[in-house]
Amino acid sequence: MDRLFCECGEKAVYLDNNSGISYCKKCFLNYIYKKAVKTIKHYNMIEIGDKILLAVSGGKDSIVLVDIMGKLAKKLQKIKLFAVTIDEGIEIEGGNYRNEAIEYARVITQKYSIPHKVVSYRELFGGSLTEYVKANVYKGSACSVCGVFRRRAINLIAEELGANKIATGHNKDDEAQTILMNVLRGDLERILRLNNISEEFIPRIKPLRRISEREIAMYAYLKGYKFQINECPYSHDAIRDKVRDVLEQVSTQINGVYDALLNFQDKLVNYITIHQVTLNKCIYCGKPTSPKSKICKPCEYKLEFTKKINYIHSNESL
Ligand code: SF4
Numbered sequence: 001m002d003r004l005f006c007e008c009g010e011k012a013v014y015l016d017n018n019s020g021i022s023y024c025k026k027c028f029l030n031y032i033y034k035k036a037v038k039t040i041k042h043y044n045m046i047e048i049g050d051k052i053l054l055a056v057s058g059g060k061d062s063i064v065l066v067d068i069m070g071k072l073a074k075k076l077q078k079i080k081l082f083a084v085t086i087d088e089g090i091e092i093e094g095g096n097y098r099n100e101a102i103e104y105a106r107v108i109t110q111k112y113s114i115p116h117k118v119v120s121y122r123e124l125f126g127g128s129l130t131e132y133v134k135a136n137v138y139k140g141s142a143c144s145v146c147g148v149f150r151r152r153a154i155n156l157i158a159e160e161l162g163a164n165k166i167a168t169g170h171n172k173d174d175e176a177q178t179i180l181m182n183v184l185r186g187d188l189e190r191i192l193r194l195n196n197i198s199e200e201f202i203p204r205i206k207p208l209r210r211i212s213e214r215e216i217a218m219y220a221y222l223k224g225y226k227f228q229i230n231e232c233p234y235s236h237d238a239i240r241d242k243v244r245d246v247l248e249q250v251s252t253q254i255n256g257v258y259d260a261l262l263n264f265q266d267k268l269v270n271y272i273t274i275h276q277v278t279l280n281k282c283i284y285c286g287k288p289t290s291p292k293s294k295i296c297k298p299c300e301y302k303l304e305f306t307k308k309i310n311y312i313h314s315n316e317s318l
Helices: 027-041 060-076 099-111 121-126 129-134 144-162 173-184 187-196 212-225 238-251 257-272 298-318
Strands: 051-055 080-087 116-120 165-167
Touching: 027 060, 027 212, 051 060, 051 144, 060 099, 060 212, 080 099, 080 144, 080 298, 099 116, 099 121, 116 121, 116 144, 121 129, 121 298, 129 144, 129 298, 144 165, 144 298, 173 187, 173 212, 173 238, 173 257, 187 257, 238 257
Parallel strands: 051 080, 051 165, 080 116
Antiparallel strands: none
16 A cells, blocks of 8 residues: 555654554544543443543543543533543743643533633642642652542542543553563553452543553644643653563554553453452541551651641741
8 A cells, every 4th residue: 555645645743653553533533532442341331321520631642532522422412521631730940840731631621511610739738739749758859749649630530420430542552561661560450450450449541541652642633632741740660661662662563562561461450350359448538548657658658748848947946
């Protein structure tokens, strides 16, 4: 087949390196939408009557998630969508890092008439991420605290809205990297949590988990959507960066390596679901926490933050 033209005869705008198939704009957008729908069906992600909270950061993945889910909800008629954007409170020169993304999230959710809420760490956890970082609550990266708070924040909003599912925009590259990182760490427990084995969590669905980052970027570009491009000032995950590089290199020699990793996880999860893990309840908030601890991570960070802030204030008043 001529790579310059789509099967329909139109001029091609995208070449799928794995299959060697070229797509015109219309066929490409259709192909991605159908791939997301196929993923949703394959994993039984959606049932009629579902109330789904979309986690919309304002980056390309979440913008495409809203577009695809918005289109699907219009077709199905019998699912209800909500959206939330989490404002971490990350200070950058000239303001708040998330402001631009909140605007993009507003535009796309309005297009599909999806109710959209913005919630900040300050409202929920008593301080912004920058304040937590400055208080030196956690010795590791800011992302560790941020990730813990984001998961809790989204869960709280889902509970408040009565959502029975949470949809995130994780793409195939993110998923494959996370799986490989967990394998390299030997972290089976994290794989269990990743897949929401406990019934106490609101189930998470990832309709884009079989769509590559390159495909998502192209989809957003062809649709003319604006999304946040600037990287978060705290973003630096040395291990993920290495794993990303390794996967990129290996994928030039082994076709379909990203899908192979996702298939590996699916098979593992099917096996592991037989062996349920019993989680503890946090003694402060009652939410599920690791079998090894009595306090959940968000409460642990909040307590530490409050202690440090009180210490600073008591020293100031001396
Ligand atoms: Fe949070 Fe890290 Fe993402 Fe920044 S890069 S928004 S700190 S998780």
